[in-house]
Ligand SMILES: Nc1ncnc2c1ncn2[C@@H]1O[C@H](COP(=O)(O)OP(=O)(O)OP(=O)(O)O)[C@@H](O)[C@H]1O
């Protein structure tokens with residue numbers, strides 16, 4: 060009887076397994092494998108909800124991009140690919156792409172370098188906890204509020220940053236946002252200020268998991284701390300960094316809040332990135348059909364670029380993931 | 388290529404965990420020293436302090452005539468094999484082994500030559516393109532050895548470098564490492580908990596227990612003249628047996644009382660025991676110096692067979708006498724089984740004598 064008592068935790072073991080007199084069928088409640096359909100039923104509400112809030116609007120977006128969308132009593136007119144065809148002659152559309160790519164590339168480069176450097180500094184700091192809390196603050200600020208904050212900092216008469224930049228001789232008379240040359244960098248700074256901490260945070264989490272023994276082995280092999288960072292830490296935090304970069308990349312591609320708060324796309328079209336132009340077309344001029352076409356192209360390019368990014372960066376990352384734990 | 392010494396080194400991890408207590412050890416230039424001890428006795432900690440991976444709480448570590456307490460690992464010119472391999476998962480086996488050479492900016496052709504050579508020696512030359520996660524434990528361990536021997540450092544530090552190899556390869560690697568160490572003449576500290584490894588490879592063995600260095604001497608010294616009862620039972624396989632005996636006298640001569648028996652002692656040991664003047668002793672005998680038989684003979688001690696283990700060429704018989712158990716080797720033809728009465732015999736000149744109170748050896 061002692062063996063039976065010890066098997067309490069495993070109800071799936073039938074009496075038969077123990078050689079006792081048996082009841083032929085296991086009781087229903089012991090059945091460890093519910094039918095397939097059971098899982099389908101369980102997932103159904105979530106799937107339906109997701110379909111309603113993502114797939115339906117997505118299909119609607121595709122529908123719009125092939126129509127001239129009417130308002131009020133006017134009905135939608137099917138126009139085929141005309142909405143798309145016209146985009147290629149639309150200089151603002153093409154320029155929007157150029158600005159978006161430039162903006163995104165600069166933001167990402169600065170954020171990765173600054174974010175990783177900060178993470179390394181934080182990781183070696185005794186005041187890590189306090190500093191992390193401080194660094195988190197910009198991320199908690201709503202993007203529009205961040206935009207407004209910088210609006211004051213950049214202000215041509217009393218803005219701090221304006222004054223600093225002018226004292227450094229970087230700016231002439233015009234304000235940062237007032238000049239077509241500098242406005243883009245103005246909004247880049249906002250994004251860097253607000254989102255570098257995200258990269259720092261994710262990288263920091265990665266740095267915590269860099270196996271100590273690899274660092275030690277490398278030091279014994281004759282490495283200093285710089286080599287240690289590039290040869291051991293960086294390859295180990297690569298998967299984390301990849302996720303951070305992907306997040307920021309996708310976010311940049313639909314960035315709009317701070318620009319609307321700061322410049323509204325101006326001066327001229329200097330900061331009219333594609334998402335801003337999309338906003339203008341759809342909700343200022345109410346050309347929902349053309350807006351749909353722009354949105355769709357933006358979405359497709361985002362997906363393609365995202366996949367390229369993953370492909371390019373993923374290889375070493377996947378190998379690292381395969382390796383599992385520290386015993387290498 | 389450099390002498391290494393520990394001078395009154397302590398390592399306190401805090402929270403009551405003192406891993407190394409007052410370690411003093413002078414390792415000569417080019418010497419092969421084995422650190423032997425049970426798990427958790429502070430072997431790895433001592434090695435890591437030599438490598439500069441662990442701060443020492445007090446004392447000093449000296450390389451040659453230079454105190455290296457605060458020297459970072461990269462400036463100590465050491466090569467180390469880690470207990471858990473510590474390979475770089477994102478690098479190929481080739482790059483893992485080449486890492487120390489790359490760190491010291493050796494030319495590419497030379498790296499290629501040396502890595503291939505090391506890999507051949509370790510029989511991993513087929514695996515150079517793979518990554519660590521695609522290797523077996525033993526192959527990883529050989530890669531770790533390769534990374535250490537690919538360069539000629541001042542000091543080799545090996546932390547159980549061949550613990551995960553199969554018996555045959557282990558025997559071969561013992562020879563290879565010993566040969567390599569001898570030809571390069573590099574001072575080597577080799578941690579192991581396998582006494583066979585220590586006895587066969589080392590010029591001198593440092594036996595540690597519980598953070599304290601018990602004895603530091605040649606394998607022969609440690610085996611023949613253990614400093615205390617702990618070392619005596621730790622070194623030697625099968626283990627030495629200890630019996631509680633009292634010094635008495637028999638017809639005016641010094642003798643030993645063991646249960647109801649009185650054992651005569653040879654003149655040399657008798658003088659030794661008299662000089663020490665201790666009464667309660669732990670007396671040790673190695674299994675191969677004790678004989679067991681089913682027939683009574685002169686001076687034999689009666690006991691019962693407690694267990695019988697086949698060792699291959701002969702059997703190890705454990706004989707229960709009162710509350711002591713004494714191991715003896717016997718011929719495979721020995722017929723006793725558990726519970727059989729039997730007779731144990733040993734000569735007093737083969738015995739080891741320790742003070743029953745502190746376990747220290749009775750001086751010669
Ligand atoms: N980082 C640490 N913090 C606290 N205590 C530690 C630390 N490292 C080791 N110790 C303790 O110090 C003692 C010695 O450890 P060490 O690793 O040197 O043992 P070892 O002789 O190498 O054992 P093994 O043969 O199992 O490898 C152990 O009791 C261990 O628990």
Ligand SMILES: [Mg+2]
Pocket residue numbers: 430431432470546
């Ligand atoms: Mg150890």
